[in-house]
Amino acid sequence: MLRYLIKRSLIAVITLLMISITTFWLFFAGSANPAAQMCGAKACDAAKIERINKSLGLKDPIHEQYGRFMSGIFTGREIGEGADAIKCPAPCLGVSFRTSEPVLDIIERGLPVSASIAVGSAVISVLLGVSLGIASALKRGGWLDKFSIGFALTGASLQIFFLGLLLQMVLVYQLKIWDRPRYVPPSEDFLGWLSGMSLPWVTLGVLSAATYARFARAEMLEILSEDFVRTARAKGLTPRAVNIKHALRASLSSIVTIFGLQLGGLLGGAAITETTFDMPGIGKLAVKAVGDDNLPIVMATVLLAAFFVVLFNVIVDAMYAVIDPRVKLS
Amino acid sequence: MADQNPYLQVKDLRVQFKTEDGVVKAVDGVSFAVERGKTLGIVGESGSGKSVTSLSIMGLHNRKRAAMTGEILVDGRNILNLPEEKLREVRGQQVSMIFQDPLSALHPFYTIGHQIVEAHQVHHKVSKKESRKRAIEMLDRVGIPQPAKRADQYPHEFSGGMRQRAMIAMSLVNNPNLIIADEPTTALDVTVQAQILDLLLDLQREFNSAIIMITHDLGVISQIADDVLVMYGGRAVETGTVESVMRRPQHPYTWGLLSSVPSLHGDANEDLVPIKGNPPSLINLPSGCAFNPRCRYAMLGDGRPCDLEIPQLLQVQERGHSVACHLPEQERVQTYQQDIAHSGVAQ
Structure with a gap:
């Protein structure tokens, strides 16, 4: 177990390194011109751009810039020159090209927002989707099954930016029966947090529930035809015990897989959801940073998203060993 | 083989499934009985209806999908009429099942x-x-x-x-008073097979239970069964004591089954004779005797019966031995002795 974790952590570190190099290289391979973005439209001349480039070292060879970025994570660094220099203590992910604020502080502000969206919608989607999927597998061909198939198809076809905007327009602005989406820290105002997050949760939760419903239904149908389910019935167990203790238990590992991977993906920022509901999370931050050629934030958000995906992959693998006694981590 | 108070009595069991391609007549009028302490072997190819029969006795078919008629009397109670709740008391307690592949x-x-x-x-x-x-x-x-x-x-x-x-x-x-073993040794090594069969027999002696042994392996049948039921296309084609069915079989399908088994006493160079063709589709059974397209002895054409009439399961001269075949009994006995018996039969 320990050996497994050490091995997986090493692989995770290498993965993140590769991603950071690729992101860095891709940024400069494109037409990014951060200096021009920073200096603004007015009063911007070649000399000023030159000064910015020089102070941030943007014209240095890419590997040198990358080396500075990486060493900053471990030792911290000073960014800029002379009196304008900004101190960025370790772990330093750089400072925003726009506001000169350390990137870590910006991420720290956005993360609770993204985490709130991710956890809330994941809970809704897994509860709703899995129960719908199981119920429709058990009553195959019935009205609930037909509804569930229709729901899964609709959910898979609808986009969050469409449904989200529609719901906001109708429920929030026209009928005024739902609170405007906003983020307040739960520690300050728990009820406000709940009501502010509710619309993004419901929208994203219901849409992803469609995936779960389809998946859980297929998985359950397959498992209900397994021999060990027939054995359970042959023992004289009640249908409830057969369905829950035997069938659902066996389909758990695949449900946990999608749950883990989805949550891992969402924690790194739900870019479209956050943009649709104007929530200041990591996803929205990343979208804006890409438009602004704001390299340090792009790097940080990409790495953060990659970190969560890698982390949850390891968690899901470890969960297999908990759920399925045949799986040994090695 | 009928007894005064057999523990299990199946009477004219019919099981049909409606599918998109048509109605599958999985079991079509099968009757048999097993008493405590005795073993009935049910033999047949895949699709002959043997497993469907056993699942019916356990009440494991989905009643919405499977139409079942006839009677399955377990200790005198017809389980086809039992509500699901009562059926659960029978399952696993009075009747229990051993499945083919224990891993799955x-x-x-x-x-x-x-x-x-x-x-x-x-x-x-x-x-x-x-x-x-x-x-x-x-x-x-x-x-x-x-x-x-x-x-x-x-x-x-x-x-x-x-x-x-x-x-x-x-x-x-x-x-349990009745154990249904559905190909319990098929997934096992030959050496282990024998141990498992011995164990079953031992336990049967100890608990005086009835056993239904479902298999396609005639060796298993001759080793542990008292009576045999040979099924083809959802119907019983031959039934009787192991002794009479294995030594003096009268149905061409049983002959085919026996000839396709290697014999310890036979000639090592002798070829096994497979039964030509495939088991019939249960949706669209051949007319008349379901075995007629594969039967070497079928009497066809000119109003002869094999593809016109379904043969009834009729008692032969030997006590407790019944066969469903249009060939006259005399001819069956002769044909078996001349054509089949010398080729060596698994005993």
């Missing part, structure tokens, strides 16, 4: 002990501790060494033979 028939996520305890607790209001004691006792009885330790292991930690022993322990934990 046991739940991979629960320990062997847990699964046996569960089977015991469904039908007994006793503490977990007592059920566990009983489970370990059963594991010991079926010959699993260190039963207390093995009870805490998962099915994948058992060998194939040990798994089937565990499966048998689970089936017998409630002392």
Whole structure:
């Protein structure tokens, strides 16, 4: 177990390194011109751009810039020159090209927002989707099954930016029966947090529930035809015990897989959801940073998203060993 | 083989499934009986209806999908009319089942002990501790060494033979009066097969239970059964004591089955004779005798009966032996002696 974790952590570190190099290289391979973005439209001349480039070292060879970025994570660094220099203590992910604020502080502000969206919608989607999927597998061909198939198809076809905007327009602005989406820290105002997050949760939760419903239904149908389910019935167990203790238990590992991977993906920022509901999370931050050629934030958000995906992959693998006694981590 | 009070009596059982392609007549008018302490072997190819019959006795068919008529009397009660709740009391307690592949028939996520305890607790209001004691006792009885330790292991930690022993322990934990064994040795090595059959016979003697042994292996039948029922296309084509059916078979299909089995006493260079063709589609059975397209002796054309009339299962001269075939009995006996018997039969 320990050996497994050490091995997986090493692989995770290498993965993140590769991603950071690729992101860095891709940024400069494109037409990014951060200096021009920073200096603004007015009063911007070649000399000023030159000064910015020089102070941030943007014209240095890419590997040198990358080396500075990486060493900053471990030792911290000073960014800029002379009196304008900004101190960025370790772990330093750089400072925003726009506001000169350390990137870590910006991420720290956005993360609770993204985490709130991710956890809330994941809970809704897994509860709703899995129960719908199981119920429709058990009553195959019935009205609930037909509804569930229709729901899964609709959910898979609808986009969050469409449904989200529609719901906001109708429920929030026209009928005024739902609170405007906003983020307040739960520690300050728990009820406000709940009501502010509710619309993004419901929208994203219901849409992803469609995936779960389809998946859980297929998985359950397959498992209900397994021999060990027939054995359970042959023992004289009640249908409830057969369905829950035997069938659902066996389909758990695949449900946990999608749950883990989805949550891992969402924690790194739900870019479209956050943009649709104007929530200041990591996803929205990343979208804006890409438009602004704001390299340090792009790097940080990409790495953060990659970190969560890698982390949850390891968690899901470890969960297999908990759920399925045949799986040994090695 | 009919007795005054057989534990299980199946009378004119018909099981049909509606599918998109048509109605599958999986079992079409089958009758038999088994008494306690006796073993009935049901033989046939895949699709002959033998497994569907056994699942009907367990009441395991989905009643919405399977249309079942006839009677299945377990200890005098017709289980086809029992409500699901009453049926659950029969399942696992009075009638229990041993499945073909213990690896897929046991739940991979629960320990062997847990699964046996569960089977015991469904039908007994006793503490977990007592059920566990009983489970370990059963594991010991079926010959699993260190039963207390093995009870805490998962099915994948058992060998194939040990798994089937565990499966048998689970089936017998409630002392059932009838055990249905559906190809219990098919997934096992030959050496292990013999051990498992011996174990079943031992347990049968001990608990005086009735056994239905479903198999396509005539060797297994001759080893453990008292009576045989040969099924083809959802119907019984020949039935009788093992002695009479195996030594003096009268149905061309039974001949085919026997000729396709290698014999210990036969000539080593002799070829096995497979039955030509494939088992019939149960949606669209051949007219008349379902076996007629594959039968070397079929009497066809000119108003002769084999593809026109379904032959009835009729008693032959020998007591307790019935055959469903249009050929005259005299001719059947002669043909068997001249054409088939010399080729050596698995006994």
